[in-house]
Ligand SMILES: Nc1ncnc2c1ncn2[C@@H]1O[C@H](COP(=O)(O)OP(=O)(O)OP(=O)(O)O)[C@@H](O)[C@H]1O
């Protein structure tokens with residue numbers, strides 16, 4: 001436990017001193033601010049466009065903007081947030097392999113599973129903090145500008161998205177103990193998501209695929225019950241745990 | 257007691273045989289020079305001792321305990337300095353040692369006390385900058401400090417002096433000499449003058465096997481085929497000497513050499529004195545590790 005805390009401290013120190021944490025927070029805040037901003041100004045822009053177009057005989061009607069539009073924007077930007085997060089964090093293992101920095105720590109008796117769990121812990125806590133900050137900010141702004149009551153199941157939808165991100169991170173860990181380079185980690189994780197997306201296009205199976213968790217529009221419009229999403233949520237959780245559990249023996253046998 | 261024993265170690269990379277049944281014994285409290293040319297397999301050997309690399313065959317023990325690949329508990333007896341040590345460059349030297357201390361299970365106070373001692377020993381006490389800006393010599397010295405942190409029984413250094421200038425090399429060698437009472441030192445090198453300077457024991461690695469091993473002094477005397485050089489005043493004496501001692505070899509205009517097993521040194525001396533031959537110089541040549549190394553490698 002002591003070495004877990006110690007190694008985790010090192011990871012956080014690295015995130016601060018290499019400015020990673022500031023970059024991540026900056027990006028997440030930017031995306032958060034964009035959600036209501038885009039929602040608010042899209043109609044204005046369209047209106048300006050339609051004015052010039054109506055002279056050419058085209059009629060465009062602009063509907064009233066509500067918190068709903070901002071939330072749609074929030075979930076539209078969530079993949080960008082996740083991709084940025086993964087791009088920045090996916091080298092958390094491979095950077096150490098390439099530089100050889102783990103060699104000294106391991107030969108000093110640091111347990112390999114401590115390294116693995118600590119890194120997973122850091123990724124998960126960071127993702128959780130950043131994502132819910134993103135969610136909180138948008139929630140706050142939407143409440144001030146409009147009214148959040150038009151959207152249903154907001155927190156649950158956000159949790160769905162968060163869980164999807166969590167699964168991606170755990171897959172990153174798994175591919176990081178298999179692969180040596182960052183590219184393979186990204187390709188592997190991306191490959192699994194793509195496969196899940198393809199399988200998700202089949203009817204009947206689609207609701208068991210974690211990629212379902214990315215499409216929460218029917219949740220906030222209350223077109224679908226919360227229970228519809230529970231299996232996918234559980235499966236994402238299962239894959240996360242499985243990835244971590246599987247990583248440990250693989251990491252123990254890795255040439256470092 | 258032997259601090260480290262390696263028996264019949266074999267390691268292939270794909271179809272390339274690097275270690276072909278290497279045997280090695282490092283006695284306690286020795287400074288052991290592990291000598292081999294580039295690509296001989298020194299680093300490979302050390303990595304298997306540390307459980308960082310899985311051997312194809314063979315058994316390794318450290319302080320009497322078997323080395324297991326992966327989760328290597330014998331590493332708690334070992335301090336290791338890799339050939340190119342890599343640190344978390346966003347830390348400074350004392351932060352890094354604190355990080356290492358926690359890992360090895362030293363208490364906070366012990367770590368603090370030991371770090372200060374060691375930073376003093378390696379001359380990095382007043383260095384407050386991050387490791388990012390360290391020179392190779394500084395990194396090498398920090399490497400020794402981190403390796404010695406938990407008072408290891410065995411200190412393994414992979415070519416600690418190869419990248420350094422003469423001053424830096426001397427500093428590192430002095431540090432190794434200074435710790436020899438506390439720990440057994442195994443270091444690999446191809447710089448033979450370093451070996452002559454500090455080693456008590458040596459092993460030559462060639463073609464994946466240890467070809468010579470033992471106490472430095474004993475090896476030198478075993479392999480000693482004493483050679484003598486005689487320099488005469490003129491070519492006339494050379495001719496006289498050669499007629500009586502046919503094995504004398506002419507290596508210069510007035511320079512002759514011979515080996516102990518070819519002619520008895522005192523016979524030659526006697527001949528010179530009875531015939532009152534004028535000589536400029538008579539010299540006994542010490543065998544160098546260099547010549548031994550060359551001989552071994554060429555065989
Ligand atoms: N991971 C690896 N994959 C393939 N071949 C390797 C690997 N590591 C080492 N080798 C090969 O094994 C041989 C021995 O390498 P090693 O690094 O042990 O030599 P060395 O004695 O330490 O040399 P040097 O003095 O240059 O450090 C080399 O020919 C090298 O090409």
Ligand SMILES: [Mg+2]
Nearest residue numbers: 298299339414
């Ligand atoms: Mg080497």
